[in-house]
Amino acid sequence: MPAGSYLEAIRQGLWEEMDRDPSVFLLGEDIGLYGGAFKLTEGFLKRFGEQRVIDTPISESAIVGAAIGAALMGMRPVAEMQFIDFIACAFDQITNFAAKMRYRTGLGVPIVIRGPSGGGVHGGPFHSQNPEMYFVHTPGLKVVQPATAADAKGLIKSAVRDPDPVIFLEHKLLYRHPRLKEELPGEEHVVPIGEAAIRREGRDLTILTYGAMLLHCLDAAEALDTEGVAAEVIDLRSLLPLDRKTIAESARKTGKVLIVHEDTRTGGISGEITAILNEEAFEYLDAPVMRVTSLDTPVPYSPPLERFFLPDIEKILAAGRRLAEY
Numbered sequence: 001m002p003a004g005s006y007l008e009a010i011r012q013g014l015w016e017e018m019d020r021d022p023s024v025f026l027l028g029e030d031i032g033l034y035g036g037a038f039k040l041t042e043g044f045l046k047r048f049g050e051q052r053v054i055d056t057p058i059s060e061s062a063i064v065g066a067a068i069g070a071a072l073m074g075m076r077p078v079a080e081m082q083f084i085d086f087i088a089c090a091f092d093q094i095t096n097f098a099a100k101m102r103y104r105t106g107l108g109v110p111i112v113i114r115g116p117s118g119g120g121v122h123g124g125p126f127h128s129q130n131p132e133m134y135f136v137h138t139p140g141l142k143v144v145q146p147a148t149a150a151d152a153k154g155l156i157k158s159a160v161r162d163p164d165p166v167i168f169l170e171h172k173l174l175y176r177h178p179r180l181k182e183e184l185p186g187e188e189h190v191v192p193i194g195e196a197a198i199r200r201e202g203r204d205l206t207i208l209t210y211g212a213m214l215l216h217c218l219d220a221a222e223a224l225d226t227e228g229v230a231a232e233v234i235d236l237r238s239l240l241p242l243d244r245k246t247i248a249e250s251a252r253k254t255g256k257v258l259i260v261h262e263d264t265r266t267g268g269i270s271g272e273i274t275a276i277l278n279e280e281a282f283e284y285l286d287a288p289v290m291r292v293t294s295l296d297t298p299v300p301y302s303p304p305l306e307r308f309f310l311p312d313i314e315k316i317l318a319a320g321r322r323l324a325e326y
Contacts, residue, residue, distance in 0.1 A: 028080030081115030154191030
């Protein structure tokens with residue numbers, strides 16, 4: 001199998017699904033002739049033609065609205081947000097139409113809305129956001145964020161095949177990250193939506209995370225291991241639905257849980273997971289659930305301020321040590 005990056009994995013997954021199913025098509029800003037802002041769709045126009053790779057006006061509400069209409073007519077659109085921050089422009093179409101259509105009419109809306117999210121690249125407050133919780137709060141949607149190249153390929157294929165709308169978040173820091181170069185799986189590789197992955201086994205504490213934070217958490221777990229603390233690291237992969245079973249089983253095993261995410265603190269997924277643990281594993285916990293998150297501010301443009309704003313290995317390590325000593 002060919003080696004590839006996180007970006008190449010998503011590209012391969014989309015290419016294979018378009019080859020497999022003629023109802024799959026792409027639409028978005030500059031995705032055709034230009035090949036996308038990050039070159040993820042380069043070559044798609046030549047291979048699949050302008051009927052299936054559609055350059056759109058700069059109007060996210062029109063992109064998602066057209067995708068919903070096409071899906072209701074039997075197509076499977078994949079709509080790209082050039083930066084996921086601009087998904088806010090299509091909030092009404094996503095939350096009031098795509099998400100509710102099956103509940104209102106019995107008709108599914110098999111669309112994928114994908115795009116680059118996250119900070120760490122000094123993109124400032126309009127090109128670095130993590131808007132996942134707006135959509136995790138919306139019944140009828142699925143929300144996923146892969147952290148490895150293999151999962152990026154498997155989840156994009158599952159998202160395209162899903163009968164309901166999927167928000168597919170791609171952390172831009174991972175697109176060409178050297179640590180994510182790996183042998184990509186074949187065409188039949190799919191990752192089920194709603195299943196977490198245990199990336200590292202441990203007995204002393206559980207670290208729950210997703211997206212680019214997985215790399216920091218694995219590095220922190222390695223450092224903790226040298227101090228005699230065996231941390232289990234779980235990659236959530238899917239935020240809606242959450243893999244409650246894996247989360248609760250790990251908490252019962254280790255008795256201590258640290259949740260790490262790049263999203264801001266208030267209203268982040270860590271609060272929901274803490275409630276799940278209180279409901280399903282409270283009597284097994286030997287310490288309060290702790291969290292390491294970004295600050296409750298817009299994403300700073302200044303590199304030093306952005307570093308202060310984001311979680312990092314040192315912050316995760318400090319929280320892990322406190323939890324281990326509790």
